[in-house]
Amino acid sequence: MSAVAAATASPHVEADYFDGRQARAHRVRAHVSGGQLYLRGNGIALAVPLAQVQWPPAGQRGARLAHFASGASLQCADGAAWDAWAAASGLEASMVARVEGSWRWVFGAVAALVLLVGSLYVWGLPWLSRGVVALVPLSVDEKVGEVALESLPDGWLEPTRLPADQQQRLRAAFDRAVAAAFVPGEAPAYTLRFHKSGLGPNAFALPGGTIVMTDELVTLVAGREDAIVGVLAHELGHVRHRHGMRALVQVTVLGAVSSLAFGDFSGLFAGLPVLLGHAGYSRDAEREADGEAIRIMQKAGVSPEAMVVFFERIGAWADEKAAGKAGRKEGERKPEPGQAREESLLGIAFSSHPADAERIARFREAARAMPTPIGR
Incomplete structure (x- = not known):
């Protein structure tokens, strides 16, 4: 199968591309093939390595927003369409995105932060004060x-x-x-x-x-x-x-x-x-x-x-x-x-x-x- 035929057969989704330099959106069709994210639109023809894309978590409400390492981004207002395309394309959200989208992870992170701050207050601060005072005449x-x-x-x-x-x-x-x-x-x-x-x-x-x-x-x-x-x-x-x-x-x-x-x-x-x-x-x-x-x-x-x-x-x-x-x-x-x-x-x-x-x-x-x- 030719590259053009593969691109046509690959799952795709309509989205807005922002180049990170201008606020104007470019309407593009996105699809994944061979470890690359391809964007095609009026005057737009890009191939971005998947490793350079931070994918949004699935299942969240509202639009989906993917960030590129270059500072550009891809936004899709239809969250359901994006999630279906991402699943069909074998895409997974980054660890950061998955954590941000999980209440369990957020709760765990907050609990860990509270535990850390409490430990520093109870043990770290007294230890620091002893060390500092020992240096004061x-x-x-x-x-x-x-x-x-x-x-x-x-x-x-x-x-x-x-x-x-x-x-x-x-x-x-x-x-x-x-x-x-x-x-x-x-x-x-x-x-x-x-x-x-x-x-x-x-x-x-x-x-x-x-x-x-x-x-x-x-x-x-x-x-x-x-x-x-x-x-x-x-x-x-x-x-x-x-x-x-x-x-x-x-x-x-x-x-x-x-x-x-x-x-x-x-x-x-x-x-x-x-x-x-x-x-x-x-x-x-x-x-x-x-x-x-x-x-x-x-x-x-x-x-x-x-x-x-x-x-x-x-x-x-x-x-x-x-x-x-x-x-x-x-x-x-x-x-x-x-x-x-x-x-x-x-x-x-x-x-x-x-x-x-x-x-x-x-x-x-x-x-x-x-x-x-x-x-x-």
């Missing part, structure tokens, strides 16, 4: 901590009302605990500040070693030195492991990625110092700081059971505050312990912390593991 932590402290809103921190002798006793108790827990020269530098605050009973650490404890927290635990030592040891854990700087790196990376994805870099860096002043740490960072508190307390001979007092009292305070804020009517059932929490709590009582029950169990277990002094 401690002097940067100090500067960032200073800026963060200065950037806290007016009225958050007021001069302490604690008696000077009480402040001195608490400082001395914590200093002794740190000295017992670290080899001389290896303890992280820290500065302890007492403040009356509208934040309520709380404590938080800033990069560079500034640890803030509110008068309200001291009052909440009735001035118990062992509980104060435990809370401060927890905050020193944040300082030692540079959790504040790691959180800053993570927020910066997330902000940069969001800005790249959605635009608008405005305010990205301007808000970071303030963010450091009131952002909670991740649950993993909190568990790490709890571990540091346990270690320091055990080394200093202070029972970690003292932290249970803190958690129970801060929990009761938060529940009472949340219930009052909600305006519970007389006779309404009170929330279960730990059910309601003040969302704006900072530092050690922040809502991103592990559940109180988990932490209480850990400190109680650590207390049981301490050796009992002879004579008791």
Whole structure:
């Protein structure tokens, strides 16, 4: 059979050809033969290798559009006619086209993307932040901590009302605990500040070693030195492991990625110092700081059971505050312990912390593991 006869006998379809240079369509008849796509029309006579054609998936609604490697394209308004011709010609859509036309593939791709993004957020970002912070000198932590402290809103921190002798006793108790827990020269530098605050009973650490404890927290635990030592040891854990700087790196990376994805870099860096002043740490960072508190307390001979007092009292305070804020009517059932929490709590009582029950169990277990002094 001659080439002309073969071309006449081959299945064909009417379509519009666009050369990729002009918007004008050229009406052509398309057929496949010998690994080539032939296009014939008024002033058009082309042979395009099938390998250079990206075929549309069959079964989709609307027109069919095939793309050529040269930038040209072939469009057929009659999807059914195109599909019948493609099937008769033995044509298959490209893998990309088949994926785009399959809801299963699309759903799978979206699920894989979500899994990838989630994995990067949960494991990749913390790993990156550790690596970046390891390269940052401690002097940067100090500067960032200073800026963060200065950037806290007016009225958050007021001069302490604690008696000077009480402040001195608490400082001395914590200093002794740190000295017992670290080899001389290896303890992280820290500065302890007492403040009356509208934040309520709380404590938080800033990069560079500034640890803030509110008068309200001291009052909440009735001035118990062992509980104060435990809370401060927890905050020193944040300082030692540079959790504040790691959180800053993570927020910066997330902000940069969001800005790249959605635009608008405005305010990205301007808000970071303030963010450091009131952002909670991740649950993993909190568990790490709890571990540091346990270690320091055990080394200093202070029972970690003292932290249970803190958690129970801060929990009761938060529940009472949340219930009052909600305006519970007389006779309404009170929330279960730990059910309601003040969302704006900072530092050690922040809502991103592990559940109180988990932490209480850990400190109680650590207390049981301490050796009992002879004579008791």
